[in-house]
Amino acid sequence: MEKKQYTSPIAEEFAYEMRRQTRKAKIINYAPVGVLAFFFALLSAIAPGFLSLYNFRTILNQLSVPLVMTMGLTFVILLGCTDLSGEGLGGFCGCLVTLLVINTKNANDFGAPAFLIAICCGLAVGLFSGFIHVKGKIPSFMVTYAISSIMSGFAVMSYRGQPAMAKDPLLTKITSGSVLGIPYLTVASLLVFVAAFFLQNYTRFGAYVMAIGDNEAVARNTGVNVDRIKMKVFIWAGFCIGVSGVISAIRVARGDVGLGKDTVFPAITAVVVGGTTLTGGKGGVVNSLVGALIVTIINNGLILMGVNMYIRSALQGVIIIIAVALSVNRGKKVIVK
Amino acid sequence: MNETSGSVLDILKSMLSSENLSKILSVASIVVLSLVFVAINPRFMVSRNITNILNDMSPLWVMACGVAFVLMLSSIDLSLGSIASCSAVMLTVLFNSIGPGAYIVVIIYGMLAGLINGMLHTYLKIPSFIATLCTQSIWQSVALLISGAKPLPMLPPVWPYIEWVKITFGVVPILFIISFLLMLLYTVIQKKTKVGRTMLALGENESAARLIGLNINQAKITAFFLSGIAASVGGIIFAVKLKSGIPTVGAQYNLMAIASAALGGVALSGGKGDILMTIIGAGLIIIIQNGMNVIAVDGYWQQIVFGALVLIAIYMNADHNRRDLVVK
Numbered sequence: 001m002e003k004k005q006y007t008s009p010i011a012e013e014f015a016y017e018m019r020r021q022t023r024k025a026k027i028i029n030y031a032p033v034g035v036l037a038f039f040f041a042l043l044s045a046i047a048p049g050f051l052s053l054y055n056f057r058t059i060l061n062q063l064s065v066p067l068v069m070t071m072g073l074t075f076v077i078l079l080g081c082t083d084l085s086g087e088g089l090g091g092f093c094g095c096l097v098t099l100l101v102i103n104t105k106n107a108n109d110f111g112a113p114a115f116l117i118a119i120c121c122g123l124a125v126g127l128f129s130g131f132i133h134v135k136g137k138i139p140s141f142m143v144t145y146a147i148s149s150i151m152s153g154f155a156v157m158s159y160r161g162q163p164a165m166a167k168d169p170l171l172t173k174i175t176s177g178s179v180l181g182i183p184y185l186t187v188a189s190l191l192v193f194v195a196a197f198f199l200q201n202y203t204r205f206g207a208y209v210m211a212i213g214d215n216e217a218v219a220r221n222t223g224v225n226v227d228r229i230k231m232k233v234f235i236w237a238g239f240c241i242g243v244s245g246v247i248s249a250i251r252v253a254r255g256d257v258g259l260g261k262d263t264v265f266p267a268i269t270a271v272v273v274g275g276t277t278l279t280g281g282k283g284g285v286v287n288s289l290v291g292a293l294i295v296t297i298i299n300n301g302l303i304l305m306g307v308n309m310y311i312r313s314a315l316q317g318v319i320i321i322i323a324v325a326l327s328v329n330r331g332k333k334v335i336v337k
Numbered sequence: 338m339n340e341t342s343g344s345v346l347d348i349l350k351s352m353l354s355s356e357n358l359s360k361i362l363s364v365a366s367i368v369v370l371s372l373v374f375v376a377i378n379p380r381f382m383v384s385r386n387i388t389n390i391l392n393d394m395s396p397l398w399v400m401a402c403g404v405a406f407v408l409m410l411s412s413i414d415l416s417l418g419s420i421a422s423c424s425a426v427m428l429t430v431l432f433n434s435i436g437p438g439a440y441i442v443v444i445i446y447g448m449l450a451g452l453i454n455g456m457l458h459t460y461l462k463i464p465s466f467i468a469t470l471c472t473q474s475i476w477q478s479v480a481l482l483i484s485g486a487k488p489l490p491m492l493p494p495v496w497p498y499i500e501w502v503k504i505t506f507g508v509v510p511i512l513f514i515i516s517f518l519l520m521l522l523y524t525v526i527q528k529k530t531k532v533g534r535t536m537l538a539l540g541e542n543e544s545a546a547r548l549i550g551l552n553i554n555q556a557k558i559t560a561f562f563l564s565g566i567a568a569s570v571g572g573i574i575f576a577v578k579l580k581s582g583i584p585t586v587g588a589q590y591n592l593m594a595i596a597s598a599a600l601g602g603v604a605l606s607g608g609k610g611d612i613l614m615t616i617i618g619a620g621l622i623i624i625i626q627n628g629m630n631v632i633a634v635d636g637y638w639q640q641i642v643f644g645a646l647v648l649i650a651i652y653m654n655a656d657h658n659r660r661d662l663v664v665k
Contacts, residue, residue: 317475
């Protein structure tokens with residue numbers, strides 16, 4: 001077959017090339033699962049106490065925030081955009097929740113609706129950044145970077161001098177409860193995953209997001225309302241950031257602006273490691289679930305091995321670089337900005 | 338005082354020559370804000386405060402000059418702040434072991450950090466914001482690791498090495514002169530060298546620049562390289578000014594440097610900009626910051642104001658006429 005390559009008709013050569021490409025695409029599709037299995041095996045072998053029921057519960061707990069953040073970010077990245085606002089916005093939503101339930105700062109007692117209010121705030125800010133990005137034609141990473149700074153300013157404003165501590169018994173009830181051994185907060189994050197899965201696979205919205213990410217000009221010319229879809233994606237991202245901020249606030253029961261601090265970077269790592277390309281149009285929420293699992297178990301393993309937290313965040317940077325470098329289209333004509 | 342009137346002249350000139358809205362508005366707001374702050378607190382215009390403003394402005398201006406090159410390519414450098422923090426920490430640590438040679442080592446570090454950014458971006462084709470976001474996290478971690486996550490003081494034995502910081506010429510401190518010289522050097526590179534012209538060309542239209550045979554990769558790497566040097570110089574200035582290596586000192590300067598460049602007329606979509614004009618942006622930002630301190634506004638407002646300022650500045654420089662433009 002190899003020897004005949006030069007003499008074979010073009011059609012045959014084309015078919016061969018296509019087969020080669022699908023094979024390659026298949027391998028790339030399953031690569032994240034392989035990576036997950038590899039790290040699972042590796043950490044089971046070298047990290048003390050990794051393989052235990054107690055640790056699996058811990059992993060499930062640690063998974064919730066990155067998973068929710070990742071679900072929002074996946075759609076944004078599928079468009080080819082980026083959302084860096086999680087740091088400030090997540091912190092803001094977290095601060096807001098602690099101020100609305102029974103706390104040390106004021107006399108509010110909204111109970112569970114407090115969560116809803118905070119999430120709606122996240123949603124509104126998402127809409128705002130989407131609007132500025134679309135209507136102002138400002139690159140999304142820049143908009144969200146600036147919004148992040150603005151929102152952390154507002155978050156710090158919420159605690160004059162000292163962050164609010166939540167005293168609501170509701171929070172302890174939520175953090176300690178579980179269904180079938182799965183903590184409530186993780187269940188919530190899994191629900192967000194299911195919603196994202198539904199959005200991506202069973203709605204027109206999901207298909208449009210893919211189409212825009214693949215080729216925005218074509219999508220626009222076929223009559224897709226690109227601007228509106230983009231704004232919806234940012235609203236969804238804002239919703240997810242709101243949920244993740246609320247989850248972290250419930251967990252630590254303290255309205256700290258730092259709640260959102262180390263959430264964006266792991267989320268981008270998870271999305272990219274899961275196989276969603278930064279240029280858009282390829283990947284999806286299932287990839288991101290695998291990515292979030294990879295990031296969480298690596299982090300968990302490194303903590304168990306007693307690795308310094310600063311080394312951990314540096315490692316995440318290296319992982320992103322490697323994952324992006326492996327997944328980018330390195331054609332000569334591609335322009336990367 | 339010199340500075341404000343100088344930029345007023347600049348703005349009058351640019352008003353006559355070009356219709357550059359953001360520059361004009363920036364200078365106008367410098368003037369108006371200065372007046373407002375003086376009205377609220379007359380101490381704003383005391384010569385000590387002017388020296389203060391110029392001193393505060395120098396690291397920001399240096400970093401803005403560096404990032405302006407990268408923005409002209411329509412790329413971005415988010416690692417500036419971390420490189421500056423890391424430089425500040427390294428300088429403090431190295432003073433103890435190698436004395437004044439630390440200055441050179443730190444600048445070499447800045448060059449390397451810039452080169453790494455440039456190479457990741459060009460050779461591995463990683464989008465610049467993600468590449469520099471990663472290096473940002475890496476250098477921030479390095480800075481925290483070296484310093485043990487706490488500010489390192491410069492001890493009395495190394496004070497002779499930083500004695501020169503106190504020199505002032507009238508109201509103009511030497512740090513400002515240094516940043517001015519660096520700005521001059523960068524302006525020459527931008528205007529008079531082939532690499533500098535190539536950066537603008539490829540920011541405007543990369544395919545065309547490639548087709549006429551310009552050395553794209555060289556220009557891109559040089560831009561990140563210059564940005565890295567500027568960041569490390571910024572870090573050195575922070576360290577000598579504060580007499581300590583604070584591992585997070587540069588963190589908020591990412592956004593502020595980008596804002597300075599944008600307010601000075603550098604478009605984020607590339608191909609437009611002038612290193613010289615970064616002084617307007619840096620001046621405006623520092624006047625806002627200093628003025629807020631002088632009239633005693635809470636610190637968290639600064640984050641909100643600067644975030645909003647970046648958006649406004651970029652919006653004003655963006656090209657709204659090209660409908661087919663795909664902005665990601």
